[in-house]
Amino acid sequence: MDRRRFIQASSLTGGALLLPALGTAPPAAAREAVALPPVDDPLYREPIADPAAIPRFADPLPRPSRVDALGGGDQTLVMGPTRQDLLGGGLGLTTPVWGFGVRRRHGGGLSSAGPAPVSYPGPTLVAHRDRPVRVHWINGLPHRHLLPVDTTIHWAFAHTGHTIERDGVPAVVHLHGGHTEPDSDGHPDAWYTPGGAVGPRFDGTRFHYDNSQEAATLWYHDHTLGITRLNVYAGLAGFYLLRDPHELSLIEHHRLPSGPYELELVIQDRMFHPDGRLAYPDVPADSPDWPGGPSVQPEFFGQVILVNGKAWPYLDVEPRQYRLRLLNGSNSRFYRLSAGGRWPFPVTLIGTELGFLHRPHPLDGPLVLAPGERVDLVVDFRGLEGQAHTLTNDAPTPFPDGDPVAPPADQVMRFRVNRARDERVPEPRLPRTLRRGPFRIPRPPARTRRLLLFEGTDEFGRMKPLLGTVERGALEWSDPVTEDPGLHTAEVWEIFNTTPDTHPIHLHLVRFQVLDRAPFTADQDPRTGALSNIAVGQPQQPDATERGPKDTVPAPPGQVTRIKALFDRRGLYVWHCHILEHEDHEMMRNYRIR
Known part of the structure; x- marks a missing residue:
């Protein structure tokens, strides 16, 4: 496999990428969807949309809904299909995606009205240390995948006789970062389908999370053998924020931003067909012995950057400190984040995936985020009234020695400091230390x-x-x-x-x-x-x-x-x-x- 050929074929370069007024959206009142201009790419059987034709910084950053599970107890989440406006910009295009919806309880039983609307990303579950949460993950996915499935690799249905058309799409949820018993970990062979087919390690659809760990930024996502890349790309992911008394004390005493000033951000790259459908490569880049049909790729690098399920959004902020919980939820793309190669405002790292650093660490250069990694940041917008700053990415593909990132994937989102400061909310003062000492595994x-x-x-x-x-x-x-x-x-x-x-x-x-x-x-x-x-x-x-x-x-x-x-x-x-x-x-x- 000549991976350079794959990368070059996937990276859309040339003058067509630089269109005038990229940040200007069509009229919001536009009633008819207009197909995006297509771009030829031999890795796709259908035409794909030119990413540069998608307006940037035209839509506000969505905030995932939050589920209060601080007291522990039972939750029911349904995986299912929906349509969302991922591209925005007044284009009038909606995209079929998969996501999660919360099925509410009324009077001790499940609501007869069924699940709340499914969303991508899924709702953020907020839990508390040592207060167990039991989640019933219902597979409500259809009997047809949104994306091309390669059945030549080792995947869930290999050598089983099951098919997606008859049994439905297999899925199983993994709480990434969770200190979880094996029967609730979301093992790749513990998949199950809406039609009742199950994998060899299936042990039920009700997962127990005892939350026996410190406060952390976790996330949940599909982990089905051989099609994780497709199920996550289709939208099966969401945050799981774990609190503990130490973190809650820092919040209560105004040492960390909280409430509307704490946001979770998942960064993902995608490609689209001109009518707004998700696009994913389905032919091998260089394989003379290929028998035909959809093929797994060596990597995938989309040119449309989504944050919380919206292409290149903006976030209007007050001139104060914000806590940003960042997740790289992309399939393959690394991000090297900055604001044009530097930080024109203070950015302080306070935590990694599974807890706080010993001391807050001010960033003096770009921040590298690999797929699956999370960081906990405090960003200080004080003194920047009226300014706008763009979060940028210059990570090569593949990382670290691949091709330079091609526009427009070199931009992620925009911060606009244009909201009036709410003087009723105290400005937090970061503590000098966040944990008693440097993190260590002390046992020899x-x-x-x-x-x-x-x-x-x-x-x-x-x-x-x-x-x-x-x-x-x-x-x-x-x-x-x-x-x-x-x-x-x-x-x-x-x-x-x-x-x-x-x-x-x-x-x-x-x-x-x-x-x-x-x-x-x-x-x-x-x-x-x-x-x-x-x-x-x-x-x-x-x-x-x-x-x-x-x-x-x-x-x-x-x-x-x-x-x-x-x-x-x-x-x-x-x-x-x-x-x-x-x-x-x-x-x-x-x-x-x-």
């Missing part, structure tokens, strides 16, 4: 494992990224478990990346400490990928943006990334690359805590 490691990131090809000549071990080489999803930590033991995992790209590695269940990274050289068996004669260079400590509790870590090419985790629940979990195209084909492995 019982074992150090040497793990492998490898890039091979499948039987059709397509790129096939794999995980494995240094000693055994690359391994498939169905190969026997090789990572089997003992219960209540800590381990150091050394992740050797022999591929040309950075991979965001995610471990289910655990939070981990990023120890260091170091360059390495080695001899590699060209058939198995196993390494020998390894020479590791000088380790480099992680920078301040990785010194909080993590569940996803970027592993750069040619380096060994070392993490340390405590494994404190028995059962079967998975670890994988969070580039969803890689996870589906098939850069994911089971691990078992014994």
Whole structure:
């Protein structure tokens, strides 16, 4: 697979991208939808829309609805189809998507009116530490996928006789970052369909989240074997914010922005057909042995940037501090965020995926966010009355050594400081420390494992990224478990990346400490990928943006990334690359805590 050809085909370049008045929307009163101009791309069977024809900064940032689960208890969420105006700009186009809706309880029973309207992103669940929440995830998806399904890879229905037309779309929800028992973790083989078909690890549709962890920015998303990339792309994702007494005390004493000044933002990239439908590549970039039909891609990089399900929105803010909970929910795209290469206003990192940093860390350069990573920021707009600043992205595709980002994907959203300051709300004063000390996994490691990131090809000549071990080489999803930590033991995992790209590695269940990274050289068996004669260079400590509790870590090419985790629940979990195209084909492995 010549990945450069794929990237060049996917990146829309040329003079047609620079249209006058891109930030000017057609009249809002426009009643008839006008199809967007098409652009040819050989990776799509149908024409795709020119991203540059979509107005930017013409619509306000949507805010996901919030579900108050602070007291614990039961919730019922339904996965289902809907239509939303993702493109905005007065174009009059709506997009079929999938999302989540809350089914309310009345008088002790479920409402006969059915679920509340389904939305993409799904509603934000707000829970409290040590107050369990039980969620019944109902699969109400249709019997036809929105996107092209590749049945040649190892996916949910492989060798089962099930079909989407007969049984419906399989789905299973994973609470990403959740400290969750295995039967509620959303294992990729625990899928189920609206027609009653289930996967080999199915254990019911009611998931128990005991919330036995500190305050954190979690998110929930589909995790079905072999079609996660498609189900998430269709819209199956949402936030899950976990509070604890420490965070609530900081809010109560005006040490953190809260209420309308705390916002969750999920950044995702998409492509569209001229009539507004989601577009996703469905032919291989370079595969002479391809038998035909839809094909998985090596990566996907869309040129239309959505924030909370809206293309290039704006946010009107007061001249005060805001707390922004950012999530990179894209399939493959990394973001290197700034405001034109710098920060013309103070931006302070206060937390990583699974909790606060020891001390607030002012950013002095762009912020890199890999797929699946989250950050907790405080942004200070004081003194900027009347100004507008655009959040920009200059991360290459693939990251870090791919092609420069092509417009208009180099812009994300706009902040407009044009709202009157509400003087009734006290201005928060960030504390000097947010946790008692630097985050550490204090227990000494019982074992150090040497793990492998490898890039091979499948039987059709397509790129096939794999995980494995240094000693055994690359391994498939169905190969026997090789990572089997003992219960209540800590381990150091050394992740050797022999591929040309950075991979965001995610471990289910655990939070981990990023120890260091170091360059390495080695001899590699060209058939198995196993390494020998390894020479590791000088380790480099992680920078301040990785010194909080993590569940996803970027592993750069040619380096060994070392993490340390405590494994404190028995059962079967998975670890994988969070580039969803890689996870589906098939850069994911089971691990078992014994």
